[in-house]
Amino acid sequence: xxxxxxxxxxxxxxxxxxxxxxxxxxxxxxxxxxxxxxxxxxxxxxxxxxxxxxxxxxxxxxxxxxxxxxxxxxxxxxxxxxxxxxxx
Amino acid sequence: xxxxxxxxxxxxxxxxxxxxxxxxxxxxxxxxxxxxxxxxxxxxxxxxxxxxxxxxxxxxxxxxxxxxxxxxxxxxxxxxxxxxxxxxxxxxxxxxxxxxxxxxxxxxxxxxxxxxxxxxxxxxxxxxxxxxxxxxxxxxxxxxxxxxxxxxxxxxxxxxxxxxxxxxxxxxxxxxxxxxxxxxxxxxxxxxxxxxxxxxxxxxxxxxxxxxxxxxxxxxxxxxxxxxxxxxxxxxxxxxxxxxxxxxxxxxxxxxxxxxxxxxxxxxxxxxxxxxxxxxxxxxxxxxxxxxxxxxxxxxxxxxxxxxxxxxxxxxxxxxxxxxxxxxxxxxxxxxxxxxxxxxxxxxxxxxxxxxxxxxxxxxxxxxxxxxxxxxxxxxxxxxxxxxxxxxxxxxxxxxxxxxxxxxxxxxxxxxxxxxxxxxxxxxxxxxxxxxxxxxxxxxxxxxxxxxxxxxxxxxxxxxxxxxxxxxxxxxxxxxxxxxxxxxxxxxxxxxxxxxxxxxxxxxxxxxxxxxxxxxxxxxxxxxxxxxxxxxxxxxxxxxxxxxxxxxxxxxxxxxxxxxxxxxxxxxxxxxxxxxxxxxxxxxxxxxxxxxxxxxxxxxxxxxxxxxxxxxxxxxxxxxxxxxxxxxxxxxxxxxxxxxxxxxxxxxxxxxxxxxxxxxxxxxxxxxxxxxxxxxxxxxxxxxxxxxxxxxxxxxxxxxxxxxxxxxx
Numbered sequence: 001x002x003x004x005x006x007x008x009x010x011x012x013x014x015x016x017x018x019x020x021x022x023x024x025x026x027x028x029x030x031x032x033x034x035x036x037x038x039x040x041x042x043x044x045x046x047x048x049x050x051x052x053x054x055x056x057x058x059x060x061x062x063x064x065x066x067x068x069x070x071x072x073x074x075x076x077x078x079x080x081x082x083x084x085x086x087x088x
Numbered sequence: 089x090x091x092x093x094x095x096x097x098x099x100x101x102x103x104x105x106x107x108x109x110x111x112x113x114x115x116x117x118x119x120x121x122x123x124x125x126x127x128x129x130x131x132x133x134x135x136x137x138x139x140x141x142x143x144x145x146x147x148x149x150x151x152x153x154x155x156x157x158x159x160x161x162x163x164x165x166x167x168x169x170x171x172x173x174x175x176x177x178x179x180x181x182x183x184x185x186x187x188x189x190x191x192x193x194x195x196x197x198x199x200x201x202x203x204x205x206x207x208x209x210x211x212x213x214x215x216x217x218x219x220x221x222x223x224x225x226x227x228x229x230x231x232x233x234x235x236x237x238x239x240x241x242x243x244x245x246x247x248x249x250x251x252x253x254x255x256x257x258x259x260x261x262x263x264x265x266x267x268x269x270x271x272x273x274x275x276x277x278x279x280x281x282x283x284x285x286x287x288x289x290x291x292x293x294x295x296x297x298x299x300x301x302x303x304x305x306x307x308x309x310x311x312x313x314x315x316x317x318x319x320x321x322x323x324x325x326x327x328x329x330x331x332x333x334x335x336x337x338x339x340x341x342x343x344x345x346x347x348x349x350x351x352x353x354x355x356x357x358x359x360x361x362x363x364x365x366x367x368x369x370x371x372x373x374x375x376x377x378x379x380x381x382x383x384x385x386x387x388x389x390x391x392x393x394x395x396x397x398x399x400x401x402x403x404x405x406x407x408x409x410x411x412x413x414x415x416x417x418x419x420x421x422x423x424x425x426x427x428x429x430x431x432x433x434x435x436x437x438x439x440x441x442x443x444x445x446x447x448x449x450x451x452x453x454x455x456x457x458x459x460x461x462x463x464x465x466x467x468x469x470x471x472x473x474x475x476x477x478x479x480x481x482x483x484x485x486x487x488x489x490x491x492x493x494x495x496x497x498x499x500x501x502x503x504x505x506x507x508x509x510x511x512x513x514x515x516x517x518x519x520x521x522x523x524x525x526x527x528x529x530x531x532x533x534x535x536x537x538x539x540x541x542x543x544x545x546x547x548x549x550x551x552x553x554x555x556x557x558x559x560x561x562x563x564x565x566x567x568x569x570x571x572x573x574x575x576x577x578x579x580x581x582x583x584x585x586x587x588x589x590x591x592x593x594x595x596x597x598x599x600x601x602x603x604x605x606x607x608x609x610x611x612x613x614x615x616x617x618x619x620x621x622x623x624x625x626x627x628x629x630x631x632x633x634x635x636x637x638x639x640x641x642x643x644x645x646x647x648x649x650x651x652x653x654x655x656x657x658x659x660x661x662x663x664x665x666x667x668x669x670x671x672x673x674x675x676x677x678x679x680x681x682x683x684x685x686x687x688x689x690x691x692x693x694x695x696x697x698x699x700x701x702x703x704x705x706x707x708x709x710x711x712x713x714x715x716x717x718x719x720x721x722x723x724x725x726x727x728x729x730x731x732x733x734x735x736x737x738x739x740x741x742x743x744x745x746x747x748x749x750x751x752x753x754x755x756x757x758x759x760x761x762x763x764x765x766x767x768x769x770x771x772x773x774x775x776x777x778x779x780x781x782x783x784x785x786x787x788x789x790x791x792x793x794x795x796x797x798x799x800x801x
Binding site: 016017018019020038040041042043045046049052053 | 273274275326327328329522523526527577580581582583584585588
């Protein structure tokens with residue numbers, strides 16, 4: 001697991017207060033929203049805030065959001081390819 | 089024997105909204121199809137451009153009060169203008185209270201507690217009560233965007249029971265950072281302004297306003313109309329999104345029409361909730377289409393007025409009255425192309441046509457629905473009800489204090505040791521599934537733990553029908569965290585989770601979702617008398633009919649290290665951190681061997697109150713012969729007045745029974761009386777109280793309240 005993936009897993013556990021989940025429990029390819037973790041639309045909004053605040057990546061519409069948050073892997077990739085903070 | 093309900097007449101109306109500062113201006117705006125939605129100017133925001141909002145023009149009157157109070161006072165005064173009566177009760181729906189001022193004070197890091205004196209939701213009802221000289225109940229309901237309609241429904245119950253003859257009821261909310269950024273964080277705000285039912289709608293326009301109706305069960309020479317029916321329901325589905333099929337909405341509309349004794353085809357016009365959010369408008373349309381075939385004329389005014397939140401139900405009730413009076417229907421402003429998926433045809437422009445029966449919808453966070461039927465004339469049908477009112481039996485109970493959960497707290501009580509303190513949040517929630525509370529902070533976790541324990545104490549797997557919650561201050565942690573986060577991020581990153589959790593009824597909504605409670609879902613906030621208000625609401629709405637006769641009644645308050653000492657004068661006085669609450673599973677049924685609770689009295693403390701309280705308790709002789717113990721609740725900040733009142737009470741009934749000042753053991757927090765109520769129940773159940781005798785839970789201070797607990801034979 002690369003550093004960014006590990007960081008984002010930690011952040012998700014923290015902001016969504018997934019106290020009974022460890023980073024290893026989060027399958028990068030599994031359905032993120034509506035899947036086993038019990039993440040729903042309100043959590044997505046909280047994740048949108050985190051992604052913009054911590055990585056400077058704005059997820060501006062629902063269509064992009066649906067793709068980005070479909071799996072953890074997609075989320076990490078989207079942040080990696082759009083974050084100016086990371087690039088610098 | 090059957091008795092008939094009196095009709096609830098509307099004797100006066102008042103309104104202040106983005107559509108105008110009185111009835112005439114509001115009507116003129118609607119007739120001209122004028123929109124009151126514009127860029128925010130009431131306060132400045134750091135994130136630009138400012139969003140479009142609905143803001144009201146208010147006069148300079150009552151300048152020392154926060155904005156919500158000023159809006160409320162203006163509308164209440166209009167409703168009372170020219171009336172020669174004094175309301176027996178004031179019932180207010182509000183979600184914001186004095187938050188607009190608190191936001192500024194917190195930003196300035198003000199440590200002056202007196203400057204926060206109008207923070208509490210209850211202070212709106214108190215201000216109005218004082219202005220109109222009402223010495224009876226001053227009740228406050230906070231059920232998000234249905235609050236105003238809920239307040240009107242409660243007023244109807246009080247009038248139908250005959251306990252009140254005149255009730256001033258309505259709703260008020262002002263724009264503030266919390267709602268402005270909160271709905272924005274949920275992506276529920278349309279940057280183009282609200283366009284209800286439009287194919288490309290993107291959300292609401294947050295608004296403000298106030299409206300009040302003077303209601304009576306007396307026949308009037310001149311009546312503005314009749315509140316013929318009301319229906320309260322809960323989706324029990326999601327904290328912030330409606331049931332996708334509008335099931336709760338449908339249920340609310342159906343209950344309101346049943347109550348009014350009308351069929352769907354008798355409704356001339358539906359005033360839709362229609363906020364402009366994609367989810368609400370679709371769900372509401374589906375519900376309307378299932379009930380009405382074809383639907384009557386309908387529209388949402390929120391594309392013109394913005395969403396007045398707690399005020400909206402009352403604003404739209406007053407507008408319904410205007411529609412009846414002028415045979416006029418407002419347009420569904422903002423909508424250019426109707427969403428075919430909604431499958432309804434909202435009025436594209438204002439219409440003139442005869443209208444005599446209106447259904448008005450209000451839905452809120454927590455799936456909280458309240459629908460009203462407002463008619464020109466009294467309904468023709470004779471509504472009847474069984475005149476034998478069954479008691480509220482306690483079939484389960486729970487409490488949390490600094491000493492721990494129910495048994496740990498009760499253990500301390502029986503040895504008269506202090507249980508005051510702040511129980512670790514981890515222990516509060518120890519029996520709750522981690523997943524079920526991950527988005528909840530202390531207040532909601534406490535409420536959910538109390539609900540679960542009260543239900544387990546009952547022991548039988550049966551979903552409660554209703555949920556009645558009481559809290560002085562609501563979710564302090566979420567409110568503080570939301571505002572603090574906003575400040576730290578230059579208003580850029582408001583937390584959607586904290587906003588959803590900050591609404592007063594978030595806990596009651598969670599309880600409903602957890603247990604599938606689809607009946608009335610009310611959250612009261614009456615300062616130190618919030619639990620008593622919740623019991624009054626349960627007494628008002630719990631029916632005798634099986635499957636509709638059970639409810640969870642919970643009251644709780646959390647201690648917040650920053651806010652509690654600033655907001656609660658009794659916390660400051662005691663200088664000791666304490667919190668907790670009590671929970672009951674109630675059933676409207678006579679159950680021999682179970683303790684019942686009766687909300688015997690609730691009034692403003694003044695010279696005559698004690699005598700009235702004693703009369704309400706059955707008279708001096710009755711109290712003397714039956715009362716075996718008194719649990720007295722005197723908030724520390726009102727010790728002197730409260731002690732005097734207690735002293736007078738004891739002298740007036742001339743009894744010598746043990747009196748326990750329960751706050752000395754439980755601690756100083758608003759919902760301490762709910763814990764004391766659990767103690768009262770336990771005392772009777774355990775045989776400490778002689779058979780047939782009662783325990784009185786009396787509240788003194790700014791109000792005088794009495795709850796009577798007795799074992800049923």
